[in-house]
Amino acid sequence: MPQSAIGGFAGVSNVSVFADIPAGATILDLGCGSxxxxxxxxxxxxxxxxxxxxxxxxxxxxxxxxxxxTLGQANLIFLRSSAEKLPIADARVGHALVNGIFNLNPYRAEIFGELARVVKPGGSVFGAELVLRAPLPENARAGADNWFS
Ligand SMILES: C[S@@+](CC[C@H](N)C(=O)[O-])C[C@H]1O[C@@H](n2cnc3c(N)ncnc32)[C@H](O)[C@@H]1O
Known part of the structure; x- marks a missing residue:
């Protein structure tokens, strides 16, 4: 994989490696980052x-x-969009990958709603997220300026 993709990786796990991704499937990578x-x-x-x-x-x-x-992968496109309002028709996606979007986002219900709309009945959503078991202390809270500090 190119350094531009590896160096910008900010996910929680190796979702694309562990997910059941069949050959020929249509996949959505929501919050794809780099x-x-x-x-x-x-x-x-x-x-x-x-x-x-x-x-x-x-x-x-x-x-x-x-x-x-760099890779010249002809079966991949990237779209700029908010996850809360996807420019994708209903039931168009076979499987979705979500690697670290919900833990950053206050609009979880809307994002789950969009996943339910665009993934075909019988399809799958593979996700990895950070889950807090207790509220963070005030001095550890992050904003847009210190996400990864
Ligand atoms: C923690 S990063 C993970 C990126 C990528 N999945 C990876 O594994 O490297 C979260 C990504 O979600 C994107 N993101 C967060 N909220 C979003 C939203 N509401 N709509 C679209 N993208 C969003 C951010 O821009 C960021 O690239």
């Missing part, structure tokens, strides 16, 4: 499959597109 899971999924679905990586951060998508150009 695109590592999308790139791995695109290799796993093969030429008859298709992967769509979605993120609202232009900076992340610049990295993702740069990696895509």
């Amino acid at each position: 695109g590592l899971d999308s790139l791995i999924a695109a290799q796993r679905v093969g030429p008859r499959g298709r992967v769509v990586g979605v993120d609202f951060s232009e900076a992340m998508l610049v990295r993702a597109v740069s990696s895509l150009r």
Whole structure:
């Protein structure tokens, strides 16, 4: 995988490695970031499959597109969109990957709603998230300025 994808990886687990991703499937990588899971999924679905990586951060998508150009994966596209309102038709996706979007996001119900809308009946959502078992102390709370500090 290109350094632009590896260096920008900010996920919680190796979702695209552990998920059951059949050849020929249509995959959504929601909150794709710099695109590592999308790139791995695109290799796993093969030429008859298709992967769509979605993120609202232009900076992340610049990295993702740069990696895509390096690998030349023709079955993968990246879209800039909010996860709460996806530009994807109903029941268009076979399986979705979600690697660390919910723990950052106050609009979880809306995002789950969009996943339920775009994933086909009988499809799957594979996710990895950080889960707090107790509230964070005030001095450990993060904002947009110190996400990964
Ligand atoms: C922790 S990073 C994980 C990125 C990627 N999944 C990975 O494994 O490297 C979370 C990503 O979700 C994106 N994100 C967070 N909330 C979002 C939303 N409401 N709509 C679209 N993208 C969102 C962020 O821009 C960021 O790229």
